[in-house]
Amino acid sequence: MSQKVSIIGAGISGLTAGICLSKKNIPSIIYERNHAISDVSAGINLSPNATNLLKNIGVLEDLISLGHQPSNVIFRDHKGNKISSYALNMGDRYFLTLNRNKLIGLLYEKYKELGGEVIFNRNVKDFENDCNLSKGKSIEANMIFGCDGINSSLRAKKFNPKSPLFSGFIAWRSIKEFSTPFEENNGEDINFYLGPNSHIVTYPIGEKIYSATCIIKSSDWIDESWILEGSKVEFKYDFKDWNNELITYLADSKLYKWGIFQRSPLESFSTNNIFLLGDSAHAMVPFLGQGSCLAIEDSYCLAEVLDKKESNDDAKKIFDDLRISRCKNIYRRSLIQAKLNHISNPILTFLRNKLLSHLPIADFMVRDIHNYDLDSEIKKII
Numbered sequence: 001m002s003q004k005v006s007i008i009g010a011g012i013s014g015l016t017a018g019i020c021l022s023k024k025n026i027p028s029i030i031y032e033r034n035h036a037i038s039d040v041s042a043g044i045n046l047s048p049n050a051t052n053l054l055k056n057i058g059v060l061e062d063l064i065s066l067g068h069q070p071s072n073v074i075f076r077d078h079k080g081n082k083i084s085s086y087a088l089n090m091g092d093r094y095f096l097t098l099n100r101n102k103l104i105g106l107l108y109e110k111y112k113e114l115g116g117e118v119i120f121n122r123n124v125k126d127f128e129n130d131c132n133l134s135k136g137k138s139i140e141a142n143m144i145f146g147c148d149g150i151n152s153s154l155r156a157k158k159f160n161p162k163s164p165l166f167s168g169f170i171a172w173r174s175i176k177e178f179s180t181p182f183e184e185n186n187g188e189d190i191n192f193y194l195g196p197n198s199h200i201v202t203y204p205i206g207e208k209i210y211s212a213t214c215i216i217k218s219s220d221w222i223d224e225s226w227i228l229e230g231s232k233v234e235f236k237y238d239f240k241d242w243n244n245e246l247i248t249y250l251a252d253s254k255l256y257k258w259g260i261f262q263r264s265p266l267e268s269f270s271t272n273n274i275f276l277l278g279d280s281a282h283a284m285v286p287f288l289g290q291g292s293c294l295a296i297e298d299s300y301c302l303a304e305v306l307d308k309k310e311s312n313d314d315a316k317k318i319f320d321d322l323r324i325s326r327c328k329n330i331y332r333r334s335l336i337q338a339k340l341n342h343i344s345n346p347i348l349t350f351l352r353n354k355l356l357s358h359l360p361i362a363d364f365m366v367r368d369i370h371n372y373d374l375d376s377e378i379k380k381i382i
């Protein structure tokens with residue numbers, strides 16, 4: 001089937017989709033509302049379910065040189081005491097931590113190398129016949145990929161008009177540059193601190209650069225934004241019962257405050273000639289670090305399915321069969337993870353920490369997510 005695809009949004013899903021389509025000789029063009037590729041600085045982790053796919057499309061080798069490979073995940077209580085740990089990056093199962101602007105920059109370069117084009121300053125809101133843009137320069141496409149993120153106008157117009165929902169969590173984020181790690185031991189690992197109604201994750205995203213994401217339960221609604229600065233006083237107040245040295249260390253950098261929103265997965269990720277990928281299809285709370293990983297899976301999967309299937313209807317059904325239950329499952333488990341991370345009852349906290357320290361359950365809770373092999377799942381169906 002001869003295809004041409006318009007992709008809305010040059011984020012992680014849009015650029016990965018563009019690369020995957022180019023690899024299948026399916027032409028595409030990406031429309032991005034901003035004037036350039038996003039240079040927002042924030043930490044991101046990519047687990048083997050996504051890095052394996054990035055390897056297949058020729059992106060992983062360069063990505064490894066731009067990021068960091070932590071050896072362990074260390075669980076600690078909110079005073080800093082170690083509870084348990086498990087190992088990462090064994091064999092060829094890459095687990096990376098890096099700055100998301102490096103990931104997006106690399107995906108953009110790869111897409112261009114393969115002949116792809118991104119048209120900037122193009123805020124796409126209108127479509128003709130569900131496949132062509134109604135204004136400005138565009139290609140005659142027979143398909144649209146909605147990769148326009150959590151506030152997707154495609155989703156609102158063509159699928160479901162409901163707005164994203166505030167999850168009841170706020171994230172404080174910071175990047176510490178030219179810094180040393182807080183933990184003298186295990187500073188180069190992922191340190192996961194669990195506190196009452198809150199948790200903090202720190203990891204290196206390069207040499208002498210550390211990312212921290214500090215999550216707190218909140219009934220106050222604030223914007224979903226990568227660039228809203230917060231005050232140190234407020235940050236210290238939010239984490240007042242925590243290890244003071246850790247909080248002082250984290251507060252000594254620019255702090256960004258972010259309301260976490262979600263959009264529940266749809267019953268189908270396609271209608272007519274439109275497919276939704278990434279956050280537009282299933283924006284979830286980030287407590288299993290899977291939003292971008294699933295965006296990469298969606299993009300890879302759809303290109304494979306379109307390449308192998310003769311009819312659009314077959315492709316739509318197979319894409320839903322492969323993606324809906326996996327995305328719903330991780331959406332739900334991300335919310336459960338928040339409950340486990342944020343236990344405040346002292347007896348339950350004691351029990352959780354005992355379980356974590358005596359059983360290999362921390363690894364077990366995410367093992368099936370990280371071990372998921374999309375290629376073999378596709379082979380089973382097609």
Ligand SMILES: Cc1cc2nc3c(=O)[nH]c(=O)nc-3n(C[C@H](O)[C@H](O)[C@H](O)COP(=O)(O)OP(=O)(O)OC[C@H]3O[C@@H](n4cnc5c(N)ncnc54)[C@H](O)[C@@H]3O)c2cc1C
Nearest residue numbers: 009011012013033045124148149278279286289291292293
């Ligand atoms: C605090 C936090 C921490 C996270 N940590 C991780 C992590 O460690 N690992 C992980 O895998 N995921 C993580 N995530 C999730 C991850 O950031 C998202 O799932 C991912 O960015 C989704 O990619 P996307 O391409 O679907 O959307 P986006 O990254 O939002 O990209 C959408 C693009 O579309 C453009 N756009 C929007 N509307 C239009 C329009 N109308 N016309 C044209 N262009 C448009 C935007 O400008 C943007 O470039 C985290 C999220 C949060 C909130």
